[in-house]
Amino acid sequence: MSLYLHDTASRATREFQPRQEGVATLYLCGATVQGLPHVGHVRSGLNFDVLRRWLSHTGYEVRLVRNVTDIDDKILAKAAEAGRPWWEWAATHERAFEEAYDRLGCLPPSATPRATGHITQMVELVQRLIDRDHAYAADGDVYFSVPSFVESYGRLSGQRPEEMQQAEEAVPAGKRDPRDFTLWKSAKPGEPSWPSPWGRGRPGWHLECSAMSTYYLGEEFDIHGGGLDLVFPHHENELAQSNAAGDGFARYWLHNSWVTASGEKMSKSLGNTLGISALLRRVRPVELRYYLVVPHYRSTVEFSDEGLDEAVATFRRIESFLHRVVQRTGEVDPSEVTTEFAAAMNDDLGTPQAIAAVHNVVREANAALDSGADESAREGAARVRAMLGVFGLDPLAPHWRARDGASDAEHRALAALVDDLLEQRGQARANRDFATADAVRDRLHACGIAVEDTPDGPMWTLKDG
Numbered sequence: 001m002s003l004y005l006h007d008t009a010s011r012a013t014r015e016f017q018p019r020q021e022g023v024a025t026l027y028l029c030g031a032t033v034q035g036l037p038h039v040g041h042v043r044s045g046l047n048f049d050v051l052r053r054w055l056s057h058t059g060y061e062v063r064l065v066r067n068v069t070d071i072d073d074k075i076l077a078k079a080a081e082a083g084r085p086w087w088e089w090a091a092t093h094e095r096a097f098e099e100a101y102d103r104l105g106c107l108p109p110s111a112t113p114r115a116t117g118h119i120t121q122m123v124e125l126v127q128r129l130i131d132r133d134h135a136y137a138a139d140g141d142v143y144f145s146v147p148s149f150v151e152s153y154g155r156l157s158g159q160r161p162e163e164m165q166q167a168e169e170a171v172p173a174g175k176r177d178p179r180d181f182t183l184w185k186s187a188k189p190g191e192p193s194w195p196s197p198w199g200r201g202r203p204g205w206h207l208e209c210s211a212m213s214t215y216y217l218g219e220e221f222d223i224h225g226g227g228l229d230l231v232f233p234h235h236e237n238e239l240a241q242s243n244a245a246g247d248g249f250a251r252y253w254l255h256n257s258w259v260t261a262s263g264e265k266m267s268k269s270l271g272n273t274l275g276i277s278a279l280l281r282r283v284r285p286v287e288l289r290y291y292l293v294v295p296h297y298r299s300t301v302e303f304s305d306e307g308l309d310e311a312v313a314t315f316r317r318i319e320s321f322l323h324r325v326v327q328r329t330g331e332v333d334p335s336e337v338t339t340e341f342a343a344a345m346n347d348d349l350g351t352p353q354a355i356a357a358v359h360n361v362v363r364e365a366n367a368a369l370d371s372g373a374d375e376s377a378r379e380g381a382a383r384v385r386a387m388l389g390v391f392g393l394d395p396l397a398p399h400w401r402a403r404d405g406a407s408d409a410e411h412r413a414l415a416a417l418v419d420d421l422l423e424q425r426g427q428a429r430a431n432r433d434f435a436t437a438d439a440v441r442d443r444l445h446a447c448g449i450a451v452e453d454t455p456d457g458p459m460w461t462l463k464d465g
Contacts, residue, residue, distance in 0.1 A: 001342060001343065001346050002015050002016070002346065003015070003016040003054075003055075003058065003345075003346045004016065004346060004347060004348055005223075005252055005254060005348055005349070006254070006298060006348045007252045007253055007254070008156060008231060008235075008253040008254065008255050009155065009156050009239075009252075009253045011158075013347075013348050014252065016222075016252065017251075018060070018222050018251075019218075019220055019221065019222055019251060022059070022060060022061060023060065023061045023062075023063065024055045024060040024061070024062045024063070024222055024223070025062075025063045025217045025218070025221040025222045025223070026048065026051070026052065026062065026063070026064045026065070026221075026222065026223045026224075026225060027064075027065050027066075027067075027209070027212075027213040027216075027217055027221060027223070027224050027225070027250070028044065028045070028048050028064065028065070028066040028067075028109075028224075028225045028226060029044075029066075029067065029209060029224075029225070029226035029227070029230055029234070029235075030045070030066040030067045030068050030069070030097075030112070031068060031069065031093075031094070031097045032069040032072050032074065032075065032205075033068060033069065033070055033075065033090045033091075033093035033094040033096075033097060034072065034074040034075045034078050034089075034090075034093065035078065035093055036093060036096050036275055036276075036277070037093075037096055037097045037100045037275070037276050038274050038275050038276065039259050039274050039276065039279065039288075039292065039303060040258065040259040040265070040274075041097070041100075042097075042100055042101065042104060042276060042292070043227075043256060043258075043259050043292050043301065044225070044226060044227045044256050045066065045101050045104075045106050046104060046106065046289060046292050046293050046392075047225075047256040047293065047297040047349075048064070048066075048225050048254075048256075049105070049106040049107060049293075049392055050293050050297075050349065050351065050390065050391060050392065051223075051225075051254070051297075051349060052064050052107060053107070053389070053390050053391075053392060054345050054349065054390050057337070057389075057390050062110075063110045063216075063217065064107075064109045064110050065109060065110060065111045065112075065113065065212070065213065065216045065217060066109040066112055067112070067113050067114070067115065067208070067209060067212050067213075068094055068097075068112060068113070068114045068115070069115050069205065069208060070087075070090040070091075070094060070114045070115055070116050071086070071090070071115050071116050071192065071202055071203070072115075072205060075089060075090050076191060076192075086192060087116075087192075094114075098112075100276040103276070103280065103285045104276075104285050104288065104289045104292075105285065105286065105289050105392040105393075105399055105400070106392070107392075110216075111216050113212045113215075113216065115203065115208040115212070118208070118211055118212050118215060119194045119203065121211040121212070121215045122184075122203045122207050122208065122211040123184075123194075123196050123197070124211075125207065125210060125211045125241070125245060126142050126183050126184055126196075126198075126207065127197065128245045128246070129144065129183065129241060129244060129245050130142070132244060132245065132246070133145075133148060134148045134149055134241070134244040134245070135183055135241075136176065137184075137198045138172070138173075138174025138175065138176075139172075139173070139174045139186065140186025140187070140198055140199040140200075140201060141172065141174060141175075141182060141184060141185060141186050141198075141201070142182070142183045142184035142198055143174075143175055143176070143180040143181065143182055143183060144180055144181050144182075144183050144237070144240065144241050144244070145176065145177065145180055146161060146177055146179040146180050146181070146240070147161075147176075147177055147179075147180075148244070149240055149243075149244045152240065152243060153236070153240050154236065155239075156231060156232075156235055156236045156239050156253060157231045157232035157233075157235075157236045159232055159236065161179060164178075164179050181204065181206060181233065181237050182204040183203070183204050183206075183207050183241070184196060184198060184201050184202075184203060184204060184207070185201050185202050185203070185204060186198075186199055186200070186201045187199065187200040187201050187202070205234065206233070206234055206237035206238055206241065207241065209234075209238050210238045210241050210242045210245075210247075210249075213238075213249075213250075214242065214247055214249070219246075219247040219248055219249070220247065220248030220249060220250075220251065221249075221250060221251070222250070222251050222252060223250065223251070223252045223253075223254055224238075224249070224250035224252070224253050224254070225253075225254045225255070225256070226255060226256075227255065227256055227257075227258070228255045228256065228257050228258060229258065229265065230255070231255055235253065235255075254297075255298070256297040256298065257297070257298050257299055257300045257301075258300050258301070259292075259300075259301045259303055260300055260301070260302050260303065261274070261302075261303050263302070274303060276288075279308075282308075283308065283312050285400075286315070286393060286395060286400050287311065287312045287315050287316075288308075289391075289392060289393060290311050290312075290314070290315040290391075290393055291307065291308050291311035291312070293351060293391055293392070293393070294311070294351055294352065294355050294391075295351065295352065296348075296349070296350065296351055296352055297349055297351070298348075315393070316460075317362070318358065318359075318362055318384065318388070318395075319395045319415075320415070320419065320422075320458070320460065321362050321365065321366055321369075321381070321384070322381055322384065322385070322395060322396055323415050323416065323419045324366075324369060324419050324422075324423065325365070325369060325377050325378060325380075325381040326381075326396070327416060327419050327420065327423070328369065328374060328377075328423070329374050329377065329378050331396075332378055332381045332382050332385060332396070333382060333385070334382055334385035334386040334389055334394070335379070335382035335383055335385075335386055336383065336386055337357075337383065337386050337387045337390065338357050338360075338361065338383060338387070340353075340357040340360070341354050341357040341358070341387050341390075344356075344357060345390065351391070354387070354390075354391075355391070357387065358384055358387045358388065361380045361383050361384050361387075362380070362384060364376075364380060365377045365379075365380025365381060365384070368380065370426060370430070385397075418444065418449060418460050421440050421443070421444060422440075422451070422458050422460065424436075424440055425437045425440040425441060425451075425458070426458070428440065444460065
């Protein structure tokens with residue numbers, strides 16, 4: 001069964017055929033570390049973590065590079081506004097992003113290169129473009145010449161160069177065409193700079209990813225990923241400068257959609273951000289991850305408290321099932337995913353259909369557990385663990401068992417006690433001893449625990465207040 005992925009460049013879903021058999025190479029545009037991470041920022045990291053896990057599950061050796069943009073106009077502006085050194089500002093927020101990725105269960109990348117650590121490679125790429133007459137220097141700045149590559153420019157985003165409008169701000173004197181973009185910025189007083197053949201300066205944003213991706217993954221690699229907002233101009237310009245320099249660059253382009261709030265893309269400029277730290281005071285990291293990875297990566301997630309609460313409740317039903325099986329039969333190791341799950345994931349990472357396959361197994365295994373067919377329940381739990389593992393959501397995996405120290409330990413202890421009482425309640429109901437069953441429920445209710453009977457079995461939650 002082959003994997004098919006939607007390629008932005010061809011606007012088609014194509015069979016994944018890696019450059020090297022058995023090896024999948026991915027480059028993901030990571031954070032520009034200008035501020036604290038919100039859910040809109042981390043969705044991309046989560047979506048591509050699921051892709052990485054599915055590729056690994058199907059036998060690929062995966063090499064994933066996720067960069068850090070630690071020098072940028074916005075970083076310099078925000079650091080100056082805060083009265084802090086730019087490098088300290090960038091490092092502080094880089095740590096915040098890394099902590100968010102880790103808490104939400106993202107596997108560590110093969111490499112996490114910083115832009116400031118690869119100035120040499122960027123200067124070399126600019127020189128290659130100048131040598132091929134695709135770039136030119138002007139008063140210490142260097143620009144990519146879009147007219148020199150006009151036949152190919154725009155093929156990723158669908159933009160037509162002849163229809164592009166000049167920006168309202170004034171065009172620098174040395175710029176030959178309004179569509180040309182900056183590769184190297186000449187040094188300005190008070191800003192960091194590095195030496196180059198064109199004078200001291202710093203790299204343009206688009207240049208950074210072209211240099212870092214090819215340095216780690218080669219002149220041609222398999223998948224370039226990022227958020228939908230990066231298609232133009234960032235990824236368009238990456239593709240143009242890399243191809244113009246003679247590199248094959250990315251074979252597939254994958255883009256995840258936005259997280260929106262009130263219908264608008266989540267961004268700091270709109271003031272509608274939802275910080276990771278604040279959300280993780282409301283829900284557990286694994287629950288927030290469930291909320292963000294279950295929708296299809298190319299669909300928009302309209303953030304709402306109601307949607308988050310529903311996701312939390314749904315995940316807890318799955319979690320409760322696994323705890324019930326373990327409590328009754330002992331530890332369960334992951335086995336294999338179902339054919340329905342695999343088919344969904346191979347169809348452009350069809351996560352909604354894949355999670356439906358998980359729920360189907362949970363429903364059947366819960367019924368087996370209630371009827372005393374423990375072995376069937378164990379088999380179902382093993383499959384559920386395997387499928388949740390692809391999502392990075394297996395609550396019995398070491399990562400989640402070790403999360404948040406005492407709080408997670410307390411939750412597991414509480415879950416074990418509650419599940420034991422629910423087991424007693426289930427037995428009482430099976431014996432038609434409804435007085436005992438109601439007494440167990442009332443006891444839980446008095447302790448602040450609400451119980452709901454669902455098709456997937458009883459689900460419990462802590463009541464508010």
